[in-house]
Amino acid sequence: MSTVVGEMDQHDDHHHHAPSGVTRWLFTTNHKDIGSMYLWFSFIMFLVGGSMAMVIRAELFQPGLQLVDPHFFNQMTTVHGLIMVFGAVMPAFTGLANWMIPMMIGAPDMALPRMNNWSFWILPFAFAILLASLFMEGGGPAFGWTFYAPLSTTYSSDSTALFVFSVHIMGISSIMGAINVIVTIMNMRAPGMTYMKMPLFVWSWFITAFLLIAVMPVLAGAVTMVLTDKYFGTSFFDAAGGGDPVMFQHIFWFFGHPEVYIMILPSFGIVSAIIPAFARKPLFGYASMVYATAAIAGLSFLVWAHHMFTTGMPVFAELFFMYCTMLISVPTGVKVFNWVATMWRGSITFETPMLFSLAFVILFTIGGFSGLMLAITPVDFQYHDTYFVVAHFHYVLVSGAIFSIMAAAYFWLPKWTGHMYDEGLAKLHFWASLISVNVLFFPMHFAGLAGMPRRIPDYSIQFADINQIVSIGGFAFGLSQLIFLWVVIKCVKGGEKAPAKPWEGAEGLEWTVPSPAPYHTFDTPPDTSKTPPEAQDHG
Amino acid sequence: MAEQQGKPDNTRIVRRLLLTVVGMFAFGFALVPLYDVFCDITGFNGRFTDGQAAANTKTVDTSRTVNVQFITRVNKGMPWGFEPEVNSVRVHPGETKVVNFLANNPTGGNMIAQAIPSVAPGEASLYLNKVECFCFNQQPLAAGAKTAMPMQFYLDPEIPDDIHTVTLSYTMYDMTENATPDALAAIAQPVN
Numbered sequence: 001m002s003t004v005v006g007e008m009d010q011h012d013d014h015h016h017h018a019p020s021g022v023t024r025w026l027f028t029t030n031h032k033d034i035g036s037m038y039l040w041f042s043f044i045m046f047l048v049g050g051s052m053a054m055v056i057r058a059e060l061f062q063p064g065l066q067l068v069d070p071h072f073f074n075q076m077t078t079v080h081g082l083i084m085v086f087g088a089v090m091p092a093f094t095g096l097a098n099w100m101i102p103m104m105i106g107a108p109d110m111a112l113p114r115m116n117n118w119s120f121w122i123l124p125f126a127f128a129i130l131l132a133s134l135f136m137e138g139g140g141p142a143f144g145w146t147f148y149a150p151l152s153t154t155y156s157s158d159s160t161a162l163f164v165f166s167v168h169i170m171g172i173s174s175i176m177g178a179i180n181v182i183v184t185i186m187n188m189r190a191p192g193m194t195y196m197k198m199p200l201f202v203w204s205w206f207i208t209a210f211l212l213i214a215v216m217p218v219l220a221g222a223v224t225m226v227l228t229d230k231y232f233g234t235s236f237f238d239a240a241g242g243g244d245p246v247m248f249q250h251i252f253w254f255f256g257h258p259e260v261y262i263m264i265l266p267s268f269g270i271v272s273a274i275i276p277a278f279a280r281k282p283l284f285g286y287a288s289m290v291y292a293t294a295a296i297a298g299l300s301f302l303v304w305a306h307h308m309f310t311t312g313m314p315v316f317a318e319l320f321f322m323y324c325t326m327l328i329s330v331p332t333g334v335k336v337f338n339w340v341a342t343m344w345r346g347s348i349t350f351e352t353p354m355l356f357s358l359a360f361v362i363l364f365t366i367g368g369f370s371g372l373m374l375a376i377t378p379v380d381f382q383y384h385d386t387y388f389v390v391a392h393f394h395y396v397l398v399s400g401a402i403f404s405i406m407a408a409a410y411f412w413l414p415k416w417t418g419h420m421y422d423e424g425l426a427k428l429h430f431w432a433s434l435i436s437v438n439v440l441f442f443p444m445h446f447a448g449l450a451g452m453p454r455r456i457p458d459y460s461i462q463f464a465d466i467n468q469i470v471s472i473g474g475f476a477f478g479l480s481q482l483i484f485l486w487v488v489i490k491c492v493k494g495g496e497k498a499p500a501k502p503w504e505g506a507e508g509l510e511w512t513v514p515s516p517a518p519y520h521t522f523d524t525p526p527d528t529s530k531t532p533p534e535a536q537d538h539g
Numbered sequence: 540m541a542e543q544q545g546k547p548d549n550t551r552i553v554r555r556l557l558l559t560v561v562g563m564f565a566f567g568f569a570l571v572p573l574y575d576v577f578c579d580i581t582g583f584n585g586r587f588t589d590g591q592a593a594a595n596t597k598t599v600d601t602s603r604t605v606n607v608q609f610i611t612r613v614n615k616g617m618p619w620g621f622e623p624e625v626n627s628v629r630v631h632p633g634e635t636k637v638v639n640f641l642a643n644n645p646t647g648g649n650m651i652a653q654a655i656p657s658v659a660p661g662e663a664s665l666y667l668n669k670v671e672c673f674c675f676n677q678q679p680l681a682a683g684a685k686t687a688m689p690m691q692f693y694l695d696p697e698i699p700d701d702i703h704t705v706t707l708s709y710t711m712y713d714m715t716e717n718a719t720p721d722a723l724a725a726i727a728q729p730v731n
Contacts, residue, residue, distance in 0.1 A: 111549055179556045187548050217560050221567025236571060239655070240614050240712050247574045251567060314662050 038095025045087030081145030106190025149237030204269030279346030367395030388448025418516030439473030
């Protein structure tokens with residue numbers, strides 16, 4: 001990591017005296033440094049959470065209990081989920097926001113640089129606490145990432161307090177990051193950069209930040225109630241004391257459903273930047289993209305109970321949540337349509353960022369369709385808690401969110417490092433990932449429809465073949481990500497010199513600064529009134 | 540706004556956003572009483588206000604019959620025996636019925652318990668009226684004693700046509716810990 005930045009130092013402005021060594025990273029308030037740290041942190045967490053997935057897939061390779069005991073298996077599924085959601089996907093987006101938002105809106109840095117440093121540096125502690133709990137007597141959290149009561153209260157291990165505190169810290173970090181993004185976007189835009197001229201990545205993050213501010217405190221409330229129920233004798237979720245365990249699910253999913261959009265809206269922004277660049281056409285329907293993103297965010301607060309159709313709700317409530325959920329496919333459909341229309345009659349080339357973006361559009365749509373199937377209340381009773389659900393959310397999160405993060409990394413790596421990445425290796429990474437991700441997750445649909453429940457270490461013998469195929473896909477997907485690590489390290493260390501704008505069709509202020517981006521950019525704000533990025537389609 | 544190169548507004552925005560954060564944290568906790576109110580009003584989740592209903596003055600709708608089932612259970616660690624005298628009764632909407640629930644305290648100490656009802660489907664809880672029920676009060680039971688506890692109810696004739704079966708479930712909770720020693724000692728011994 002220090003090599004990366006050693007090179008960036010050459011571009012340091014002379015009035016800036018950066019400390020060297022570890023203190024430089026500890027005390028940095030530079031948005032690019034913090035962005036890099038977020039991205040490396042999320043990649044490390046991606047590998048840690050991925051190794052846990054490998055344990056899960058190895059155990060499920062054949063029926064029966066072979067490698068791990070069921071309690072440890074449950075800890076693996078739980079911590080895999082927590083790490084991938086809070087440690088991999090969310091910090092990766094925050095890292096991209098740190099790197100790109102100031103450069104995209106022509107700001108010299110984030111608005112609150114010291115808070116920025118703080119919001120990153122509490123994250124490693126949060127995950128150290130979470131991972132440490134795995135080694136405690138009685139094991140770590142084993143109640144699923146959704147920590148339903150009473151699994152997380154009456155029946156959880158003694159280390160649950162560690163889980164609660166680590167979620168608190170993650171939440172504080174996310175909230176500080178979101179506040180920073182909002183203040184930066186509201187106050188630091190260059191002259192001429194009106195709201196409706198902002199690149200869509202900035203827009204999607206702006207909306208995501210509001211979602212974070214609205215729901216992360218609710219999650220903090222939910223874990224606090226679990227904490228007091230378990231250790232201080234309250235009865236929020238304990239029926240014996242007048243509480244209600246079903247209420248936990250309502251509170252959790254009031255956070256949980258907006259949370260899944262927090263993990264996908266920035267992806268929409270990324271793909272909306274990349275597809276026009278490689279189709280060499282301005283984005284189709286910029287304004288409708290903004291409104292669709294806002295509509296999805298608004299609707300996300302009205303659909304939480306579709307996660308709990310089987311808890312016994314009045315038919316009226318089931319219908320309400322079913323229709324609201326289906327309504328979300330309208331703005332999402334607008335987006336997919338706009339991406340396709342952007343490519344229509346474009347001069348498309350298929351560099352790796354474009355390949356990942358195309359795979360995103362197709363595979364995310366598959367995940368969206370299985371989501372629509374799950375939204376139908378009567379059939380959800382069959383799909384609920386089966387591998388069909390697992391297939392659905394991995395399609396939207398792995399081949400959706402993660403693929404978009406990969407696309408973003410390849411797209412902006414030349415800007416970050418000043419070198420072109422190895423296109424051959426990157427294409428190998430793409431094809432290996434694309435094939436293995438489908439071998440991994442597609443058969444899960446069939447296992448789920450056939451009745452295989454999720455979160456189990458052992459299964460009935462008729463699921464053996466499907467699980468073997470899935471596990472092979474899983475190992476292949478895991479190994480493929482090491483190619484990505486190799487490409488990134490190779491690109492950081494050297495490679496063909498990247499020009500300021502390595503992609504012919506790319507638009508935006510970040511391409512007007514040299515590659516690698518100097519340590520300080522836009523000390524004097526650029527005049528954006530002449531060339532509004534991504535706004536040409538208005539005419 | 541974009542013209543402002545200093546950051547005069549930052550503090551104000553941060554303050555507002557932090558207030559929102561605090562507000563949403565409080566909202567998370569406010570969901571707890573809101574949920575109770577919501578459940579009481581709608582019968583959502585099978586919970587309902589367990590108050591005493593007015594005496595039955597409704598006309599009996601003999602054209603239809605509803606099957607009312609009774610389920611009993613005791614909370615984890617609760618030693619009592621607790622069961623309905625009959626598992627189900629068939630009633631006409633508007634018709635008043637009395638069902639006895641049998642409880643016994645097999646332990647060597649006086650105990651106090653409270654039964655909490657739940658109705659499925661949740662919608663039906665709005666139409667199930669209890670004129671008299673042991674669940675309105677706490678139940679004291681001396682060591683080794685047994686008792687029959689009456690529950691008098693009727694279904695509102697307004698109950699929707701598509702409801703043919705109503706399940707009433709009681710869970711018995713141990714409340715002994717909350718009682719004063721005097722109250723426990725005052726519980727009448729069983730007459731053999």
